[in-house]
Amino acid sequence: QAVICCVNVQHNCAGHGCTGSSTVLVYKEHEKMMKTxxxxxxxxxxxxxxNTAQMCDASHVQ
Structure with missing residues (x-):
């Protein structure tokens, strides 16, 4: 019997030193806003x- 479940993954930002150094423009309904x-x-x-702590069916992934 096949079991379908969702998995939750997170990027290892702490291990690689990822930063929020860039900014991007916000779009709303295909139009550029003045917000970044x-x-x-x-x-x-x-x-x-x-991230097994956020999974309600983690036993299936094990």
Missing amino acids: VKWIEHHKPLDLIL
């Missing part, structure tokens, strides 16, 4: 951590 937000620049973006 910080953008996280991930170093090694494929280094992910499986």
